[in-house]
Amino acid sequence: MENLILIFISTILINNLVLSYFLGICPFLGVSGKMESALGMGMAVTFVMTLATSISWLIYYLVLERFGLLFLEYIVFILVIASLVQIVEMFIRKYSANLYQSLGIYLPLITSNCAILGVALFMVVKDYSFLEAVIFGFSGGLGFSLVLVVMAGIREELKFADIPKVFKGAPLTLITAGILALIFMGFSGLGGG
């Protein structure tokens, strides 16, 4: 149990997917301009990431490893993610119009979000048990959402700042992310490292 809590906290704050593993940078730079879209994207990613990690774990250990098919790992993972996104999209569209309105446009973008595949791969590298993997996926999504929302808040304020022209747009966003990463380094003492 302690182990699970440790994974939960460290994945959100210390080993944050965006700020320390550089996963999901594209959506991080792309949709962090507005608070509303940041929230939508964050929720969609958390949802898909939790599911994708669980299913990838089951397939990896119950099918691929048992039958000696580990060389298919990457192809299988990416197919799991792509089909999962498709199924989730169809499911939401049918059963919850509200949820579809808020998450719908972000779902197709998720397939190419490296954070999802990244979490599945790191889960294998870190040799997690099933429960640990599920927590890892869920907290990874939460950590991603947290940084995305914080970033959106900062960027909404920065719109009114008077900055040199060459720094407008991407450079400023990257440097802000750098400073944010420095701040998050402050968490690294939590939970005994």
Add this chain to the structure above:
Amino acid sequence: MKKQQILKGFWEQNPIFRQLLGMCPTLAVTTTAENGLAMGLAVIFVLFFSELAVTSIKKIVPHQVRIAVYTVIIATFVTIVDIFLKAQFPQISKNLGPYVPLIIVNCIILGRCEAFASKNKLSNSLLDALGMGAGFCWGLLVLGSIRELLGAGNIFGFKLMPAGFNPLVVMILPAGAFLVLGFLVALMNRVEQWKT
């Protein structure tokens, strides 16, 4: 036309500095010049053969499933690179870790397959792959060299800074990656301003 095809990836449409594509590997593995170069070469290989495959089968792939087909093609070549690195360069493979398989979702590769290779003939697609790949590679090399120089005082493991130099460890840490890239992109914008 041919020359332009290659050159555009170097500067005008440089994947890293102008288009900001493929950011995860760019930022994650450029702690040293060597790692940056290795990742760059791996991407050139995958990009070249994926564009070759995509442009060869563009007429027989149904439009609706093309993205899935491209992704499987890319994943296949990435698996080849990964197995090759593990066998021949175990140390580099260990340094790059899961960022090798993450080339699959590198947006440059899927982006060039969809935007270029699926619409152009074979020779142009191959030139496009080489140009874009080389542009990506030199970007990684520059980023890796700057971070290694400032963070450890070396480039490719050779000591370059004077003895009294105190390494800025933050440059090798994640925060340094964002900062260096941010300033490099700003520098590129400045150069573009001079040109006009």
